[in-house]
Amino acid sequence: MTTVKKLWICIGVLALLSPFGLLIPALFGAGGAWGEWSLEEIKKSIGYLPEGMKRLGHLWGSPMKDYAVPGQPGSPARKGLGYMLSAFLGVGFTACLAYLLARALGRKNK
Amino acid sequence: MHIPDGYLGPATYGTMFGLTVPFWAFASWKMNKTLKARQAPHLALGAAFSFVIMMFNIPLPGGTTGHATGTTLIAILLGPWAAVIAVSTALIIQALLFGDGGITAVGANCFNMAVVGGLVGYGVYRLVSAGSDRLSKRRLIAGAIAAYVGLNASALLTAIELGIQPILERSTSGQPLYAPYPLSVTIPAMASGHLFLFGFVEAALTVLVLKYFQKNEPGML
Numbered sequence: 001m002t003t004v005k006k007l008w009i010c011i012g013v014l015a016l017l018s019p020f021g022l023l024i025p026a027l028f029g030a031g032g033a034w035g036e037w038s039l040e041e042i043k044k045s046i047g048y049l050p051e052g053m054k055r056l057g058h059l060w061g062s063p064m065k066d067y068a069v070p071g072q073p074g075s076p077a078r079k080g081l082g083y084m085l086s087a088f089l090g091v092g093f094t095a096c097l098a099y100l101l102a103r104a105l106g107r108k109n110k
Numbered sequence: 111m112h113i114p115d116g117y118l119g120p121a122t123y124g125t126m127f128g129l130t131v132p133f134w135a136f137a138s139w140k141m142n143k144t145l146k147a148r149q150a151p152h153l154a155l156g157a158a159f160s161f162v163i164m165m166f167n168i169p170l171p172g173g174t175t176g177h178a179t180g181t182t183l184i185a186i187l188l189g190p191w192a193a194v195i196a197v198s199t200a201l202i203i204q205a206l207l208f209g210d211g212g213i214t215a216v217g218a219n220c221f222n223m224a225v226v227g228g229l230v231g232y233g234v235y236r237l238v239s240a241g242s243d244r245l246s247k248r249r250l251i252a253g254a255i256a257a258y259v260g261l262n263a264s265a266l267l268t269a270i271e272l273g274i275q276p277i278l279e280r281s282t283s284g285q286p287l288y289a290p291y292p293l294s295v296t297i298p299a300m301a302s303g304h305l306f307l308f309g310f311v312e313a314a315l316t317v318l319v320l321k322y323f324q325k326n327e328p329g330m331l
Contacts, residue, residue, distance in 0.1 A: 003327050004151050011155065014162045021166035021177070030169030033176060034299050035272050035289070036114055042290070050116075052279060052287035057116035062209030067165065087165055090203055091158045098157035098199040099150050105138055105195075106145030 011091060018087035019080035022067075026076070064089070111176070111268050111300075112204065112219055115212030117289040119279035122271055127217030133225045134198065137191040145192070156184040156196035161203060164210075168311055174299075176308035179223050179264065182231025182257040183316045187323070187330065190232035197224035218271055222264045231260025244331045245324050250317050257316035258309040262301070265308075269293070269300035 025031075039057045043049045064070065067086035068079060118126070145153070160180045167175040185193035198220045204210040211219045239252035273293030276286040289296075323331050 003330060004155065007155050007159075011158050011162055014159075014166075018162060018165045025167045025169035025175045028169035028171045030167075030171065030173055030175050032174065033111065033167070034174040034303065035117070035268070035296065036112060039116070046290050048285070050286050050288055050290055051281055052119060053116035053289075055116070056212070056214060056288075057114070059115045060205075060209070060213040062205075062207055064207055065209035067208050067210070083165070086208060087162055090161050090165075090200075090208065093207060094161040094200050094203045095154040095158040097203065098196055099154040101195060101199065102141070102145060102150035102153040103147060105141040106147050106150065108142075109144070109146045 015084065015087035015091055019083050022083045023076065023080060111179075111223060111265060112201070112211030113215040113222075113268060113271065114209075115214050117212070117272060117275070118215055118218060119275060119288045120214075121278055122275065122288075123214045123218055126215070126221050126271070130217040130221045130225060133194055133221070137194040140191040141195065144189075152188055153192055153196055156180075156188050156192065157199040160184060160197045161200040163315070164200070164204070168308060170303050170307060174303060176265075176303045178257075178308065178312040178315050179227055179261060180312075180315065181223060181227035181264070182235065182253070182260040182312070183319055185228045185232040185260075186235050186253055186256070186316070186320065190228050193228035193232070194224050197228060218268075222267045222271070226267055227260045227264040230263040231256045234259045245328055249324070249331075250320055253316045253320045254313040257312040261309050261312040262304050265300045265304035266297070269296040272296045272300075 037045070039049055039053060042053060064086055067083050069082040069085065163180045164177050167177050169175050179197065181193055181197050184196050188196065201211060201219050201223060202216060205213055205216050205219070235252045235256035238255055239249050242248040270293065272289045273291065273296035275289040276292050279287040281287055
């Protein structure tokens with residue numbers, strides 16, 4: 001098996017294991033990352049919502065916000081599955097985009 | 111470390127785009143000169159690796175979470191400019207599809223994690239590993255130190271960008287318009303997690319993969 005193939009299998013295994021990246025923090029009672037709060041969380045912790053945040057906060061509606069399937073009810077198992085699906089989709093999109101970029105940039109070099 | 115929309119004012123996110131675009135342009139030019147078509151799958155692998163490794167959130171018990179980025183590792187294996195492109199690609203997909211990091215903050219997030227993370231990590235690696243054999247222990251130690259320093263450089267920059275918002279952007283009544291916490295809060299908060307935990311995770315990950323390559327694929331080093 002070629003190295004590249006082996007490494008793709010490793011990436012696949014990482015994507016399969018990705019729900020641990022969601023479930024383990026929950027187990028330790030850890031919230032999200034510092035400085036990545038939702039607007040509601042900001043309002044709760046400082047008592048108001050800064051004007052600019054209100055204006056820019058919802059600028060972009062991502063189809064799978066927070067690596068979750070939209071409208072999905074929140075049992076941990078389902079969240080984990082949604083997270084895993086996001087991992088595979090994200091890996092796919094990222095790899096395709098990077099591949100196309102690399103092909104476009106390096107096309108004249110043999 | 112992914113700054114969302116609404117945290118940075120236009121002056122900051124505009125400046126960060128302005129800083130990042132020349133690095134993207136130079137990285138593209140560099141790849142245009144050096145990248146061979148058959149290496150495209152390597153870049154795709156690097157970008158995919160960065161994407162998936164950032165999904166492994168590591169908890170500070172009772173507190174917040176952080177994650178490795180894989181940037182230094184990719185810079186060591188594929189070169190710093192390939193790392194800039196690969197990690198930027200992952201960050202852009204994260205922002206567009208998953209709302210992880212804002213659209214207005216793409217410039218800032220790519221500058222922090224891809225450009226600075228990659229160049230600082232690669233620079234430290236070259237410095238510490240200078241003159242050593244590619245299969246030596248020193249290469250592994252260099253990788254560990256580089257990954258630790260690279261990730262912490264990214265975290266510190268993020269903290270600074272967030273922390274200067276209350277200085278730069280205030281409403282007429284003096285309320286912060288964007289990210290509300292001053293530098294005296296953002297720097298300790300971001301630095302502590304990365305200095306004490308996430309930096310070591312990034313270092314361990316880098317050593318693990320480098321060791322795998324030394325043992326099984328020395329030709330790719």
